[in-house]
Amino acid sequence: MSQQTAGTLTTETKRSSRPGGTLYRGREGMWSWVLHRVTGVAIFFFLLVHVLDTALVRVSPEAYNAVIGTYQTPIMGLGETALVAAIVYHAFNGIRIILIDFWSNGVKYQKLMFWIVIGLWVITMLGFAPRHLMNVFGH
């Protein structure tokens, strides 16, 4: 038994130069967590600005139109695409987190679910990005 354990450990050590005992670090679990934090912070700061710009509807139609017009420029159009990409990832990975917490097999399938999140993210962005970029660059 001990021989087999040692054998497994040796193979594991030889295959990667990572320190031992890192089932988590550098793998799906860690990167999904990093992306969740980074996208969350980005969305939060956008939200602060977005509430302020929308509040201009209370000031005057001219003030609101002047500011919202800047959202329709090509650079902001690319920024909106990145923002939606961040939101879609954060939303789908949030569902994955809930499943890990509450579904009895959640932990077992967390890596598979990360790749499902990425797959659904790609599909959603393939639906969103062309349509949005056509609106931004097509007029």
Added chain:
Amino acid sequence: MTAPVIEAPRSPARPARKGVNWEKWGWIYMRVSGVLLLVLIFGHLFVNLLTGDGVDQIDFGFVGGKLATPFWQWWDVAMLWLALIHGGNGMRTLVNDYATHRTSRRILKGAIFAAVAVLIILGTLVVFTFDPCPAGSPADLLPSFCPAS
């Protein structure tokens, strides 16, 4: 004389703390609001960016037309409250993880709380005191249902 009670192995060393477990309710809030926000924000993005001319259609007339109906007023207010508290609580988690000094933690959390509170109050007031047809504004900037001035 009764025999001394020997507790079972691995029984909790201390009794559960009294009072509301705010961290637990925060944890639950992130999950419940997260699911609601997925529906609300995906709907928001679909209606504003994927219908009609997308981002190009957004102007005072478009937003005024939406915010003139109770449906979109409550949709937007629900998004406002749920998203700002969800985001503020997430930022609080990051401060707890990365800010190492008690003073910097307190300042950062105070700033997060102030930003969230001010924007929730501002946004709620805007949605419910909003006039889609402000007097004296050019008719071509207003929603189509406004009486011609």
